[in-house]
Amino acid sequence: MRVLIVEDDPVHAKAAARVVAPLGHEIVEAGDGEEAVRLLRSAPFDLVILDWLLPRMSGFELLYWIRRTLGASPAVLFLTSKVLDDDVVLAMEAGADDYLVKPFRVAELASRVNALLRRTRRESDAGGLVCAGDYALNALDRTVSLRGAPIELTPKEFDLTALFFNNLGKLLSRKVVSISTWGRELDPASRTLDTHIYRVRQKLALVPENGLRLSSVYTHGYRLDVVPSGRSHAAASLHRPVAQAASPASSASPASFMPAGFAYE
Template sequence: MRHKSGDTPASRPRVALLEDSPEEAQAAIELLTHNGHRVMHQKNGRVFFEMLQRDSFDILILDWSVPELSGYEVLRRVRDNLRSNVPAVMLTARGSEFEVVQALNGGADDYLVKPWRPFELLARLQVQLRSGRSQPAAPGEDEIEGWHFSAADQTVRRGTEEFRLPLKEFEVARMLFRHLGRPLSREHLNETLWARQAASRTIDTHVSRVRSRLGLTIDGGFQLQAIYGFGYRLDRVA
């Protein structure tokens, strides 16, 4: 289950881990890193939430009992204040029925009680990643909300419309749609598509061109908006 050396950054999910036990954190980081994930770790709930305000991730792993702001409180703030539907998994020693139900009702997508088993954790994360973002329907292809992305010829199709985009604009468009309904940070885009080499104005220019080329405005049914000091959010307009 380990990732191959040829894996691209775009294929490696970004994981935000909240865990205050050094031993537990190290074990999780090693497991996830060796299996193709990129992990950002914090042991303090307040610092962790501040990180989420600056950056975006593909999945969150939250311990409940951590300093300053509990994992459950972080989860509620993510759902209420950040308006984010990023998948969140509680990974905690608390295992009473009341606490499990409380967390699930509070916005958790899954709940694992410590001690966790490595292969079960990986499998449960994969389930959430599959449900949280569109997976390729075929090699190099995606079908997302009626939009078809083909990496072979860098085309985006919607109904009878077809748009052929420069490579980087194609990658930006597909990533925005893969995170439909979620805030997506400039740092996330930069790390995934430019390997941290692009200036903010370069990212902004590419996003602006994608918005214009694909007509991602209210009139087109999909609205791409800038989030000041953070990044972008693409939403489907009812």
């Protein structure tokens, strides 16, 4: 598999290459973010090992470009001297797959590279498809469908949708959502993010009936959750034995078949 090492320090770049090359992978090196973009545009890679502090284009900016332009692949492993917890959280929530602090241990770097490439191989076999509820998101052709029917989204709306689909059940802060989608933190007074969230929620019909719910968590951010489909409950009720359905004890009003949380925003 092909691994791109983005590191402006030749000593550190060679140190990482000496660990990864014996694992049987092809190594390509880039000295800055702009060179990395050119290489990523010209040929596919399975893993990017990325320093944060790079000339011309920071590692975080490169991560944003990768996720916005290339989607969930390649995997990204930060290998950096930035050790603050806030940096680690920001990188992981913005789409990094792993984070390792310099100086690294040889065995640990080798283990993490192998784990990420195994995951990449499985996801590649699946064709970049993410299925959740009654939806299917294809990162390769940038499409979303609901029970097979395509949903028309703008490029920015798709980027936002893909971010949530790739982070199901995770609470994403407004800062992470804005940086991951727009490449910068939006002005707190701006309604841009709220407007896009509203449009995505409406266009995708993100309600429990379709198996997903996009929730706004006050002062924190947003979370996309898988929930029981209301259609599944209704279908199950139609298959109950006639005697049971006719029993006064088991009869219920139509409202009782409404899924829990139906009225949840």
